[in-house]
Amino acid sequence: MSDSLDILENITYDELQEGDSATYVRTLTExxxxxxxxxxxxVNPVHLDSEFAAESMFRERIAHGMWSGSLISAALATVMPGPGSIYLEQSLSFKRPVKLDDTLTINLKVISKERKNRVIFSCDVRNQNDEQVVIGEAKVIAPTQKMTFNKPRLPKITIEHEPPAG
Structure with a gap:
């Protein structure tokens, strides 16, 4: 028996309506x-080097901006419209830094449906304090055929951390 979290099901172009919304949540780990x-x-040191980042305007390490962007991609690919979507365009405006252990919620909303199965989504990304970290718009070709898939099992990848010097 499969858990519903293990299933990916798309929303077709015909099923999508202006105003429809969906969310996707992910926490940034080390x-x-x-x-x-x-x-x-x-490998910008503002992302990887604590001492360097402490001297930056952010005073601590921050996530890559495109990590947030990649979560928008994941939301479009797995939640709405989901499997079969083709990503065409993305605008992003970074409003505040994302830090280690921040939990981001990607909020997608259908703004408009266009010809050739194109759909425009607003993309609003907020941290666990409901502070906007990224805003933008995406254009995708929405699938026209209903699809349901078992979510692939990905390997758990961990990094061997160096023990603190001292």
Missing amino acids: DELVLFAAVSGD
Whole structure:
């Protein structure tokens, strides 16, 4: 028997209506921040070096802005419209930094439906204090065929952390 959290089901172009909304939630862990740096190649010390970040305008390490952007992609791909969606465009405006252990809620809302199965979504990303961290718009080609999938099982990847010097 499969848990409903293990199922991905899309929302087709015909099913989507202006004003429809959905959310996706994710917490930034140390491992995810380091893995995002490794995968993206963005090793800016403001993300990875506590001493460097302490001297920055943020006074502590912050997430890559595109980590938040990637969560919007995940929300579009897995929640609304979901599997079968094709991501075409994204605008992003970064409003405040995302820090380690922040929990972000991605709020998607259908703004308009266009020809050729295109759908425009507003994308509002907020932290656990309901502070807006990112705002933007996305354009996708919504699927036209109803699909349901078992969510793939991904490996749990962890990073071996160095013991503190001293």
